[in-house]
Amino acid sequence: MITESVYIGLGANLNDPVAQLKSALKSLQSLPDTQLVSHSSLYSSKPLGPQEQPEYVNAVAELRTELAPLSLLDALQVIEQEQGRVRKEERWGPRTLDLDIILFGKQIISCERLTVPHYHFHAREFVLYPLNQIAPALRLPDGTPLATLISQVPDNGLTELIP
Numbered sequence: 040m041i042t043e044s045v046y047i048g049l050g051a052n053l054n055d056p057v058a059q060l061k062s063a064l065k066s067l068q069s070l071p072d073t074q075l076v077s078h079s080s081l082y083s084s085k086p087l088g089p090q091e092q093p094e095y096v097n098a099v100a101e102l103r104t105e106l107a108p109l110s111l112l113d114a115l116q117v118i119e120q121e122q123g124r125v126r127k128e129e130r131w132g133p134r135t136l137d138l139d140i141i142l143f144g145k146q147i148i149s150c151e152r153l154t155v156p157h158y159h160f161h162a163r164e165f166v167l168y169p170l171n172q173i174a175p176a177l178r179l180p181d182g183t184p185l186a187t188l189i190s191q192v193p194d195n196g197l198t199e200l201i202p
């Protein structure tokens with residue numbers, strides 16, 4: 040049974056990032072036992088980390104899925120690899136496509152491969168603002184309203200590219 044909302048962070052800053060995200064959104068729609076419910080606009084954002092890399096294009100998508108968290112993670116990594124991501128990229132370096140599980144319903148997951156809620160998203164305007172666009176009333180598993188997080192994180196020049 041398709042149950043909870045799952046939120047995916049999309050990011051790219053190499054090889055035509057807008058096209059990378061548009062292609063990734065199509066692939067998310069085609070995942071087995073999964074619906075793409077909605078997605079945010081595409082935004083341009085300053086790189087978090089080393090500044091000598093291109094600006095990023097970011098978005099957030101909402102899925103409904105029957106897949107278990109690690110099965111979804113496997114499927115996301117296949118999409119990343121299909122779009123040319125090389126896993127041995129430096130940790131904070133540029134990338135063709137990042138697909139991160141930000142939230143998986145109200146689940147709190149902590150295993151070697153997966154931490155949910157995503158461990159850094161609370162401080163990332165390029166995740167919080169697109170998430171707020173599609174789920175303004177969202178509360179985190181611990182009950183914290185998304186609105187509270189947004190009030191603590193400046194937009195850092197985040198710019199809407201494509202509605």
Ligand SMILES: CC1(C)Nc2nc(N)[nH]c(=O)c2N=C1O
Pocket residue numbers: 049050051084085086087088095097130131132133137165
């Ligand atoms: C290198 C690092 C942390 N910086 C980023 N910076 C921005 N703006 N957007 C990202 O998606 C992103 N992804 C990353 O992995």
